[in-house]
Structure formats: structure tokens, C-alpha cells
Amino acid sequence: MTTIRPLEDKDLPAVAGIYAHYVTATAVTFDETPPELADWRAKAAAVAAARLPFLVTEVDGEIAGYAYLAQYRPKPAYRHTLEDSIYLAPEYTGKGLGGRLLGELIGRARETHARQLVAVIADAGDPSSARLHEKFGFRAAGRLSGVGFKLGRWVDTALFQLDLRAT
Numbered sequence: 001m002t003t004i005r006p007l008e009d010k011d012l013p014a015v016a017g018i019y020a021h022y023v024t025a026t027a028v029t030f031d032e033t034p035p036e037l038a039d040w041r042a043k044a045a046a047v048a049a050a051r052l053p054f055l056v057t058e059v060d061g062e063i064a065g066y067a068y069l070a071q072y073r074p075k076p077a078y079r080h081t082l083e084d085s086i087y088l089a090p091e092y093t094g095k096g097l098g099g100r101l102l103g104e105l106i107g108r109a110r111e112t113h114a115r116q117l118v119a120v121i122a123d124a125g126d127p128s129s130a131r132l133h134e135k136f137g138f139r140a141a142g143r144l145s146g147v148g149f150k151l152g153r154w155v156d157t158a159l160f161q162l163d164l165r166a167t
Contacts, residue, residue, distance in 0.1 A: 002097070004104050007054040007066065012040045014063035015056065018089050027124040027150040046070075052082070053108045057097050064092040067101035069109055072118050081116040082109055086129075098132050106136060110164050119160040122148065130158060138162045 007015070020034035035043075047054040047068050054068035065088035072081040084105050086098055109117050119138060121129045130140075138160040146154035 002057060002059050002064075002100075004055055004057045004100060007044055007056050007068075009041070009044075011056050011063055011066075012037055012044065015066045016040050018063070018065065018087050021090060022087060027148070027153070027155045028122045028126070028129070030122065030148040030150060030155075032150065043068075052112070053105065055101060055104060057088075057101055059092065059097075064089050065097050065101060067105050069105055069112075069117075072116075080114055081118060082112070082114045083118045083120060084109075093128070098129075099135065102132060102136055106162065106164075114164055117162040117164055119162075121158045121160065123156040123158050130160065133160045133162075136162065137166070 016035065016037055019029070019031075022029050023031045023034045044054055047070060050071065052069040054066070056066045057064050065086065067084065067086040069082045069084055072078045072083045084102065086101050086105070088097055106117065117138075118141075119129070119133045121133070123130075123143070134140075139162075140158065141161040142159040144157045144159070147157055148155040
């Protein structure tokens with residue numbers, strides 16, 4: 001059985017483990033050291049304080065992925081723009097869970113003050129994240145070339161944007 005629900009403190013070790021894989025084995029995040037559990041607690045608290053969702057998806061009781069919304073940038077003028085983050089455990093990719101999480105995030109984003117939802121996607125050679133966002137109506141909004149250096153190579157980021165006021 002697959003469910004999507006709000007993050008609970010007991011989920012943080014699994015969330016940290018999922019993200020650690022992407023930090024150590026891929027260039028899809030520009031972190032180079034996996035955050036500690038205390039860092040994840042602080043992130044979860046910040047998301048909750050902003051009254052934004054931090055969700056997990058469970059498959060038969062196992063945390064298979066997570067997703068959350070955060071303010072796009074910390075400066076006040078960006079307060080009406082959110083950014084999504086979605087990560088799945090490697091063994092759960094390609095099973096539709098990312099789409100379920102993104103759909104839930106978009107619905108919840110539309111219930112906030114936000115007007116725009118942004119995805120900042122490291123272009124590390126796998127187009128699946130870009131395709132997922134396009135499926136939900138995000139449009140390509142730009143590219144930053146060679147802005148990250150990880151695993152011995154320069155990596156671009158692709159920017160995607162969804163107008164939350166559009167139906």
C-alpha cells in the first residue's frame with residue numbers, strides 16, 4: 001500500500017538516508033557532504049514554521065521518498081515564489097511516486113499565498129526530473145551553465161516555473 005502523509009520526526013533518518021545517496025553518488029544535488037540528522041530536524045522545523053508541506057511517501061510501511069516546499073530565495077521580495085524538492089529512494093524511482101508527490105505539492109502550493117512554483121534541477125544527464133515537471137505544466141525558464149562542480153565535472157542547472165494561478 002502506498003500513502004503520502006506529512007513528515008514525522010521518526011521519518012527523518014530515512015529522509016536523511018535517501019538524500020545521502022544523492023549527495024554521495026550523484027550530481028543531482030550540489031551538497032558534497034550529507035547533512036546530519038540535526039540539520040534535517042532544523043530544515044523540517046523551518047518548513048513547518050513557514051506553514052509549508054514536508055511530505056513523505058510510504059510503500060508498505062517503508063519511506064520511499066519525500067518532498068517539501070520552501071521559499072525560493074530568502075530575500076523578502078521572493079516571498080510569493082516557492083521551490084519544490086523531491087527525492088525518492090533509488091529502488092523506488094520510475095514507479096510514479098515522484099508524480100504523486102509533485103501533484104500533492106502543487107495542490108498544497110495553490111492553497112498558500114504563492115503565485116509561482118520553481119524547480120531548480122541539476123542537469124546531470126538524466127532528464128526524468130525535467131520531464132516530470134513538464135508533465136505537470138512547468139515550463140523551462142532558463143539554464144545556468146557550469147554553475148556546479150561535482151564528481152569531477154561541471155554541471156548546469158535548469159530552471160522550471162509553474163504559474164500557480166493558472167488552472
